[in-house]
Amino acid sequence: MNRITxxxxxxxxxxxxxxxxxxxxxxxxxxxxxxxxxxDEGERIPLSVADWDAANGTLSxxxxxxxxxxxxxxxxxxxxxxPTCVGPLGNATEIANFGTVLCVAGCYGIGSxxxxxxELKKAGNRVITVVEARSSYLIYWLKELAGxxxxxxxVTRDGSLGAKGHVGVLADxxxxxxxxxxxxxxxxxxxxxxxxxxxxxGLGIPTVVNLNPIMIDGTGMCGVCRVTVAGRxxxxxxxxxxxxxxxxxxxxxxxxxxxxxxxxxxxxxxxAPARPVHTEGKCHS
Amino acid sequence: MNPExxxxxxxxxxxxxxxxxxxxxxxxxxxxxxxxxxxxxTADLALDEAxxxxxxxxxxxVTGCPVEIDIPGFISYVVKGDFKGGIKKLKEKNCLPAVSGxxxxxxAQCESKCILKNKNGEIAIGRIERFLADWEAGQGEVDIPPxxxxxxxxxxxxxxxxxxxxxxxxxVLLGHEVTIFEALHxxxxxxxxxxxxxxxxxxxxAREVDYxxxxxxxxxxxxxxxxxxxxxxxxxxxxxxxxxxGAGLPWFMNIAGENLNGVYSANEYLTRMNLMxxxxxxxxxxPIKKHARVAVVGGGNVAMDSARTALRMGADExxxxxxxxxxxxxxxxxxxxxxxxxxxxxxxxxxxxRYLGDENGWVREMECLRMELGExxxxxxxxxxxxxxxxxxxxxxxxxCAIGNSxxxxxxxxxxxxxxxxxxxxxxxxxxxxxxxxxxxxxGDIVTGAATVILAMGAGRKAARAIHAFLS
Numbered sequence: 001m002n003r004i005t006x007x008x009x010x011x012x013x014x015x016x017x018x019x020x021x022x023x024x025x026x027x028x029x030x031x032x033x034x035x036x037x038x039x040d041e042g043e044r045i046p047l048s049v050a051d052w053d054a055a056n057g058t059l060s061x062x063x064x065x066x067x068x069x070x071x072x073x074x075x076x077x078x079x080x081x082x083p084t085c086v087g088p089l090g091n092a093t094e095i096a097n098f099g100t101v102l103c104v105a106g107c108y109g110i111g112s113x114x115x116x117x118x119e120l121k122k123a124g125n126r127v128i129t130v131v132e133a134r135s136s137y138l139i140y141w142l143k144e145l146a147g148x149x150x151x152x153x154x155v156t157r158d159g160s161l162g163a164k165g166h167v168g169v170l171a172d173x174x175x176x177x178x179x180x181x182x183x184x185x186x187x188x189x190x191x192x193x194x195x196x197x198x199x200x201x202g203l204g205i206p207t208v209v210n211l212n213p214i215m216i217d218g219t220g221m222c223g224v225c226r227v228t229v230a231g232r233x234x235x236x237x238x239x240x241x242x243x244x245x246x247x248x249x250x251x252x253x254x255x256x257x258x259x260x261x262x263x264x265x266x267x268x269x270x271x272a273p274a275r276p277v278h279t280e281g282k283c284h285s
Numbered sequence: 286m287n288p289e290x291x292x293x294x295x296x297x298x299x300x301x302x303x304x305x306x307x308x309x310x311x312x313x314x315x316x317x318x319x320x321x322x323x324x325x326x327t328a329d330l331a332l333d334e335a336x337x338x339x340x341x342x343x344x345x346x347v348t349g350c351p352v353e354i355d356i357p358g359f360i361s362y363v364v365k366g367d368f369k370g371g372i373k374k375l376k377e378k379n380c381l382p383a384v385s386g387x388x389x390x391x392x393a394q395c396e397s398k399c400i401l402k403n404k405n406g407e408i409a410i411g412r413i414e415r416f417l418a419d420w421e422a423g424q425g426e427v428d429i430p431p432x433x434x435x436x437x438x439x440x441x442x443x444x445x446x447x448x449x450x451x452x453x454x455x456x457v458l459l460g461h462e463v464t465i466f467e468a469l470h471x472x473x474x475x476x477x478x479x480x481x482x483x484x485x486x487x488x489x490x491a492r493e494v495d496y497x498x499x500x501x502x503x504x505x506x507x508x509x510x511x512x513x514x515x516x517x518x519x520x521x522x523x524x525x526x527x528x529x530x531g532a533g534l535p536w537f538m539n540i541a542g543e544n545l546n547g548v549y550s551a552n553e554y555l556t557r558m559n560l561m562x563x564x565x566x567x568x569x570x571x572p573i574k575k576h577a578r579v580a581v582v583g584g585g586n587v588a589m590d591s592a593r594t595a596l597r598m599g600a601d602e603x604x605x606x607x608x609x610x611x612x613x614x615x616x617x618x619x620x621x622x623x624x625x626x627x628x629x630x631x632x633x634x635x636x637x638x639r640y641l642g643d644e645n646g647w648v649r650e651m652e653c654l655r656m657e658l659g660e661x662x663x664x665x666x667x668x669x670x671x672x673x674x675x676x677x678x679x680x681x682x683x684x685x686c687a688i689g690n691s692x693x694x695x696x697x698x699x700x701x702x703x704x705x706x707x708x709x710x711x712x713x714x715x716x717x718x719x720x721x722x723x724x725x726x727x728x729g730d731i732v733t734g735a736a737t738v739i740l741a742m743g744a745g746r747k748a749a750r751a752i753h754a755f756l757s
Contacts, residue, residue, distance in 0.1 A: 023513050043570040084470045086507040219468050220693050221533040222553035252544055255646025259546045263572030
């Protein structure tokens with residue numbers, strides 16, 4: 001049993017969960033994830049790790065409330081326990097001195113990019129962090145990110161903070177830069193990862209995405225997380241979750257990601273017609 | 286006795302020389318529920334069946350048993366009505382009789398050797414075995430055998446399937462401190478996530494896991510060895526380590542459309558249903574799709590389990606798609622017969638070549654080729670050969686790929702000095718389970734490739750003996 005020490009909503013619909021998991025906190029590296037179950041008969045859901053405290057043995061997880069299971073997670077409070085919190089799973093983000101690294105984050109990824117930026121900075125990189133959201137009120141951890149980045153760029157759909165538009169404006173933003181970044185790392189929703197990869201393809205910048213498909217065991221047993229990378233089927237849980245964004249079959253990935261949208265909606269919407277929270281990777285919550 | 290009265294049945298029943306059928310749920314009922322299909326012998330049936338045993342001086346059945354259970358021995362107790370003695374005898378060699386009594390392929394092992402096979406039918410050894418195990422469970426808590434005095438030696442067991450449970454149970458009784466590490470949230474391995482409720486009720490598995498816990502084994506779930514802690518780290522704390530991580534990496538055919546939605550590995554399909562209780566959806570949390578036409582690719586027990594699960598989930602049509610003929614089906618005869626009785630349609634001599642999807646990425650059709658049997662191949666079975674130009678399409682909204690599994694590479698790839706075969710299995714001494722690495726033993730599917738529960742259990746037994754010798 002993993003005791004919860006804190007659970008709070010950081011921005012509407014996004015929650016920060018802090019949970020005791022000393023074995024994992026000792027081991028976890030940026031880019032890895034855990035699988036949790038919110039209650040005894042709960043579904044197994046993968047969540048990226050946003051931060052950890054090895055000394056206190058805790059993990060911080062940022063997640064979006066989208067369906068029954070994340071809804072149940074969002075109802076937990078300090079003192080409750082998770083019956084399952086297993087990991088760390090997946091391969092860690094490659095950390096090295098690349099030169100200049102552009103870290104792009106949105107949604108829950110604003111949390112999980114934080115340790116990536118921190119470790120990259122420690123390794124001597126110039127870290128530029130791009131935070132993208134629909135509106136300024138959905139942006140969090142700017143101060144924390146500023147502490148581990150050389151520069152912060154914000155992009156909002158409504159223009160309420162920073163550049164107006166979506167991450168597709170990246171190409172324009174980079175025009176002002178003296179030299180293109182050596183690497184781009186993206187954490188966030190499928191839409192953000194796909195669009196960023198599209199924007200960087202033309203610029204020829206290696207782009208690493210951290211995939212978040214449906215998973216059950218997270219150890220390579222079920223294969224539900226399979227994704228086509230450079231024409232080859234890979235399991236995101238053990239071969240990933242990080243791959244080159246330029247090599248992913250995004251259309252297939254998106255379709256697989258949405259497979260249980262209607263069933264998830266059963267819980268939250270009762271008999272009303274199911275309306276997905278995400279369509280085409282865009283958030284409608 | 287008044288001679289005018291009709292003759293009543295004699296008080297001592299005459300011995301029925303024929304093999305006794307085991308009561309089953311009728312097909313039209315069971316095809317829509319998840320309750321166990323075979324209901325087990327009653328005490329009377331078990332007794333009648335046991336009495337048929339000839340108690341051969343040189344029992345051939347024992348030679349057919351991978352763990353050499355004293356079969357006439359335990360049957361002789363049943364004949365005397367001493368069920369307690371019977372289960373004790375059985376457990377000398379088999380610590381999971383309730384499981385093996387249900388899923389062991391007896392027809393290819395012990396029962397195939399029975400001298401009565403060509404007379405009135407072989408003795409139903411598996412059914413008597415199952416009866417004894419269930420009888421014992423019905424008597425309340427099973428007695429805990431005495432434990433040897435503590436040796437203060439620590440053993441780590443990776444995986445809680447049949448091999449791991451056996452090795453742990455044996456070693457704890459010998460006085461060692463044993464911890465099982467299980468990656469999933471529930472122990473039992475393939476018995477829990479793979480084999481469906483209607484063939485092996487999860488309460489039976491839970492009973493076995495509970496038993497090793499009561500023996501004093503520490504069972505840690507949600508712990509992925511190789512991730513949460515490496516084998517190397519465990520070896521710092523433990524004196525010996527046993528790897529029983531099974532064959533859990535699903536194979537796909539690498540044909541077009543295999544990543545469409547609605548195409549599952551059997552592991553995914555069965556894990557959703559069994560481990561995650563998907564068959565209770567929406568009463569359970571893991572979402573399940575309702576499918577109308579399901580094709581299961583493959584002809585083994587896992588394929589049968591998947592097909593029969595699909596029927597029970599309410600599919601209108603379920604197909605077994607198999608590239609060889611009926612005669613080559615690797616599944617137990619009992620299982621393919623059960624499937625057929627329940628209404629699964631067998632499309633044999635059929636090879637899927639690609640899957641076609643709709644605009645939302647869901648599978649809607651499968652394209653197949655007809656096959657014919659040619660010369661025997663390396664496996665000794667006649668090889669399926671494509672019939673040119675015979676391609677045809679079948680509308681489906683789900684496909685379950687049940688063509689096999691290989692060992693999960695997570696552990697072999699993270700430990701240095703462990704020799705691996707090209708099939709991905711670990712190299713281990715067949716008599717002791719000792720791997721090529723110091724202080725590490727292995728057994729079950731990780732060594733043999735996907736095989737049977739009884740073989741895994743037997744390997745666990747041998748490894749326990751070897752580990753004990755090493756620690757003493």
